[in-house]
Amino acid sequence: MPLLHAEHISKTYPNGTQALKGIDIEVEQGEFLVVIGLSGSGKSTLLRCINQLHTVSSGRIVFDDAEITALKGRRLRQARSRIGMIFQQFNLIPRKTVLTNVLSGALARTPVIKSLLGMYSAEDKQKALAYLDIVGLAQKAYVRADNLSGGQQQRVAIARALMQDPKILLADEPVASLDPSTSHSVMKYLQKINQELGVTVICNLHFLSLVRTYATRVIALKEGQLVYQGAPSDIDEQWFKTIYGEDAVEVSIN
């Protein structure tokens, strides 16, 4: 039984854009799955359908033995809490400390009243500090999150996602707004989480060189359709041109 199973999902936005056109994927526990494709090919939409930030137009997604596409309200929130997500723009809470940001990953299991007063359990506070330590930011716990550099902010976002005790981590172009060396450091944290904590990762990426280094499996989208599934090492010149178009040249990031 795969951890995540998307069956023939399609997504049409209210304005008529067909972002996904019948996609099937299975993701096994422990994989580091990378999704590639041109911008506009539907990568972000796919990730957002998995945790139901967007609803699918047809098809269904089964996550951890539950059909997440059919869940609502409390049950949906519980399912979401087991899916971490990080974003290209980090999406931290402005004007709040790093620690508060990390703790917000525990909202789903904190009673509403307590969370409004900022009262988290002692256990969660310890956990937050421990995860900050894992991403190398233990020193920055009480600094305002918007005062950190891009790479540091993304690591806070990773710690926040880890607070959810996620089974799966969705990463939507997590390094697209970072410089090359910072990109690698962030990707290494994702790899560490994948390998040491056993969290399954689904990551949208732009650069093939990163794909080859970190992915255990690759899928490629083109205009909302799945055009490639396989090992990262199997992507050759031919496939590259199919995915990115005839005129594309590979740029690498070191």
Added chain:
Amino acid sequence: MTEHIIAQPMSIQRYKATIKAWCTDVLIWSYSCIVLFKIAYQQWWLDLRYVDFSWHEPLYCFVVAMVLASVLIYTRCSIGKALFGLITFKEGQSIFRASSVRLALVKLLLTFAAGLHVSQVSMHEFLSPSGLAGAQRIFSALLSPNFAIFEDALFAAIETVYMAFVATALAIPVAFVLAFFAARNLMKHSAASFALYAVIRFFMNLTRSIEPLVWAIIFSVWVGIGPFSGMLALFLHSVASLTKLYSEQIEAIHDGPVEAMTATGAHPVQVIWYGVVPQIILPYLSYTIYRWDINVRMATVIGLVGGGGIGTMLMQYQGLARWNEVGMLVIVIATIVWLMDYASARIRAHLK
């Protein structure tokens, strides 16, 4: 095939724009006809003191305007066509050389001239000897204020500031909650919530479009003349204004944190508290202080219609033509307004 599909809606759009342009022209020319006839011809040229009015006149003007507009719509002189993008202005040429723009300027000039006439602008009265004597009397009285009423004026002024403060303070929580329901980006997702949004917006706009002065008159009949009616008037107006400003702030937030909080599985209330509130808190404070500042000024004006405080005192002395006392009050009011203005500007600068 594709071209055909694209071409069709284009011509429909052009057709619609032409109709709109024609309607605009009819309105503009109806207005011009009425102004020319009633003000320029009857009041100014014939110098009639009392002009009769009958509903036939605007009707005739309307008919004339329809004829004119129907002719002009085929020319480049149509202001409506220029407004709805049906006239292409020549590249590199000043737009003031286009006949439609020149025509619009003429209308503007006509309105200005008519406005001068209606406002009874008269240099003759402004500089007449008796007028100047009056001015001298009031200015010299104002400049020698009666300090005997200083204490009374101060207490009245404090009443005004408190009234404004309470009105603002009570308005904050109400507006805070209403603003979430008046923010399009939070309410557009379902038909029911959007209906609520529309209703709240409607009532807020209605409340806001009625001046606090008018509310004060209404409330002074309801709860009696005094600070309470003034406070209620300011409160209502503040709720409406703050709701609008707050909700605009909510509409301008970044979606990112909201999305991130939703993705953690947080409850909608938690999403708002963690994803929305931190983004809006500073602008909120800034607007609220500004509102208090405005309310102090408005409270003074509202006092003139019996809303209590220093405004009421001003009205009483003005009624008795005791200009020395009025002078004292004017000084106190000016000082308070200046102080509030200064303090609120300083605080808001620090909040940036």
